[in-house]
Amino acid sequence: MEYLEFELPIKELEEQLSKCQIIGKESNVDVTQTCEQIEKKLIATKKDIYKNLTAWQRVQLSRHPNRPYTLDHIRALCGDSFLELHGDRNVKDDKAMIGGLGKIGDQSYMFIGQQKGYNTKTRQYRNFGMSNPEGYRKALRLMKSAEKFKLPVVTLIDTPGAYPGLEAEERGQGEAIARNIMEMTRLKVPIICVIIGEGASGGALGIGVGDRVLMMENTWYSVISPESCSSILWRSWEYKEQAAEALKLTSIDMKKMKLVDDIIKEPLGGAHTNREEAFLSVKKAIEKSYAELKNLSPKDLVKKRMDKYADMGVYK
Structure with missing residues (x-):
């Protein structure tokens, strides 16, 4: 531990x-x-x-090495019914972004999410959960398939951000994320987004537009990480705790600002302390959200989703 x-x-x-x-067992x-x-x-x-907990402590909990990742959640939710699908039909298969078909009970879903690694080797294999443009294009291909077969989409968000490398920019990282945001606003099937760990920047937004956006209790969602914010404002990482407070990135802050729809309670100490309880809470939240959305027509679904995002923020 x-x-x-x-x-x-x-x-x-x-x-x-x-x-x-031990003393009780070994002596009288x-x-x-x-x-x-x-x-x-x-x-x-x-x-x-x-x-x-402070905002920074919740950020630390969201990054806990024992915290369940996307594949852990999918396996717990779907059992053996999950069928992973690969490739963007253009460049390659991005290992940081996974997706496929799975069932919760009798209902089929298209699952999409960022996957981190468990040790040095798998972290490199999964590119530390940072997707390339082909990862977002794979996600969009799977969403379009779900729309074709009238299946709801569930996205599981856990990323420190989209991959910022030169080759990613050359292949159109910004365009890939922007296209996903646009296409997700008008997808004609229910979309349920669950932030299960880190929800950083455009990397999270690329699969984060949905009818229901849910956050697990000890997760964060922000345009920038506390460390990066600290390095820009104070020219040092030492002020990351102050940055975390100022960013209002916790689930409680997000709910208060009406940027997410609900908070999924975690076991005392975080999702890693009682995985089964955490998986059950996520399952119930997905089923509840889908029950609220399944009877809406595609036209109403898209209109409500667009209105939801149009109402966010303050502008003239």
């Missing part, structure tokens, strides 16, 4: 509890009461820490 800096008091108590239980001393006291203190400490 890996602990973040602000979780160190929890680590100490869990180590104390473990030692106490009754340590039941002591263990119970430590357990009570541990629960109280967890509640105190996780109910008063």
Whole structure:
């Protein structure tokens, strides 16, 4: 189990509890009461820490190495029914963007999402969850297929941003993201977007336009990462905590500003502490959203979606 800096008091108590239980097993001393006291203190400490998280601490939780990624969610939601589809029919298959057909219960969906790696080798293979233009073009191809067969689309967002390399720009990174945003506004099937980790910049927006945009509790959604914002404004990464607060990037801030529709509750301590509970919460949120959208006609669906985005922001 890996602990973040602000979780160190929890680590100490869990180590104390473990030692106490070992002493009880290896000797005749009754340590039941002591263990119970430590357990009570541990629960109280967890509640105190996780109910008063700063914006930067939520950013750290969204990047936790044990946090479930897109494929983990898809496998939990669909079981063996998921069929991955590859390629943009133009350049190549982008490993950072995955997609395919899957079922939740009796309902088929087109799943699309960014996938990060679990270790150095898979992180390089998945390009750290940063998609190239062909990834966004693959996503659009799958969305158009879903529209053709009248299937709802579910996007799972978890990216530090679109790949900023020279070759990506040469192949039209900006155009690929802009086209996806335009095409998603007028797609004639329900679109449900779920932010399961990092939702950074145009990389997230490229698959982030939907009828329902949901955020897991310990995730963030912003035009720029706190570190990049800090380096631009203060010429240093040291002010990333201040930047995170100023950006209003947490799920609570996003809901308050009406930029997302709902927040999906996570287990105490984050999605990685109880994966099954987190997967179940995401499943229920997707099913609830689809139930609200499935009876709308394609015309109403597109109109409501366009009105939703036209109402965002303040302008003259």
